[in-house]
Amino acid sequence: MRILLIEDDTVLGAAVRDQIAADGHSVDWVQRLDMATDAERGASYDLILLDLMLPDGRGIPFLKSLRGRGSVTPVIILTALDQVSDRIEGLNAGADDYLVKPFDLAELSARIGSVARRYSGNPNPIVTHGTLSVDLAARSIRRDGRPVQLTAREWALFEAFLSRPGQLLSKAQLEEKLYAFDTEIESNTIEVHVSRLRKKLGAQVIVTERGMGYRLGNG
Numbered sequence: 001m002r003i004l005l006i007e008d009d010t011v012l013g014a015a016v017r018d019q020i021a022a023d024g025h026s027v028d029w030v031q032r033l034d035m036a037t038d039a040e041r042g043a044s045y046d047l048i049l050l051d052l053m054l055p056d057g058r059g060i061p062f063l064k065s066l067r068g069r070g071s072v073t074p075v076i077i078l079t080a081l082d083q084v085s086d087r088i089e090g091l092n093a094g095a096d097d098y099l100v101k102p103f104d105l106a107e108l109s110a111r112i113g114s115v116a117r118r119y120s121g122n123p124n125p126i127v128t129h130g131t132l133s134v135d136l137a138a139r140s141i142r143r144d145g146r147p148v149q150l151t152a153r154e155w156a157l158f159e160a161f162l163s164r165p166g167q168l169l170s171k172a173q174l175e176e177k178l179y180a181f182d183t184e185i186e187s188n189t190i191e192v193h194v195s196r197l198r199k200k201l202g203a204q205v206i207v208t209e210r211g212m213g214y215r216l217g218n219g
Helices: 010-022 033-042 059-068 084-092 105-120 152-162 171-176 189-201
Strands: 002-006 026-030 047-051 075-079 097-100 126-129 132-135 140-143 146-148 206-209 213-216
Touching: 002 010, 002 033, 010 026, 010 105, 026 033, 033 059, 047 059, 047 105, 059 075, 059 084, 075 084, 075 105, 084 097, 097 105, 140 189, 152 171, 152 189, 152 213, 171 189, 171 213, 189 206
Parallel strands: 002 026, 002 047, 047 075, 075 097
Antiparallel strands: 126 132, 132 140, 140 146, 206 213
16 A cells, blocks of 8 residues: 655654555655645545644644545544544544554554555455455465465555456556655566566466556456
8 A cells, every 4th residue: 555644753753654664555754734735635545644733733624624625545543632532523524543642553554454454345354366365464465375475566566456356557556556665666667566466476367458557357
């Protein structure tokens, strides 16, 4: 997934960024709401992690504005505000989950996975696709019972296909999933990674629609 992290605490922000990157997600980290607005309008995110107290304002109006524009991007609030009234305000504004600081980074990873699965329409962390058994929570794959190792980039792309079965994904949409991995995206990056996924997971796991994009195949 591509995640937008909105957090002004540099120590916590770095820890969260490193945690979700280690989980195989790409992450853009901003420390102000104006930067968050620019980022959200300029890219397609799968999830937003939102602090409520930022240098240039509160996160609740940002969240309300997001929902007011029709965005359904899942949002998890990360905040030190621990009163029940604060939780109610956040959830009523459109948040999908609410995590109070300080929190365990492993719990954050679990909540990110849970919210993502709900939005993909499959709350079960175990997905079977052809000869593949995919554990979305553990981010592990078995093919015919044997484990398959994917790189973070390969996982990000395969997860994009799994969350949109049957849907055609353009090259630009897939590149969006890789922009925050801090390495340059070449013109053939998607083709290279799709080829590697086919070698690891099966020649038909991803189908090419020439001139249009790619979609999940039969594995």
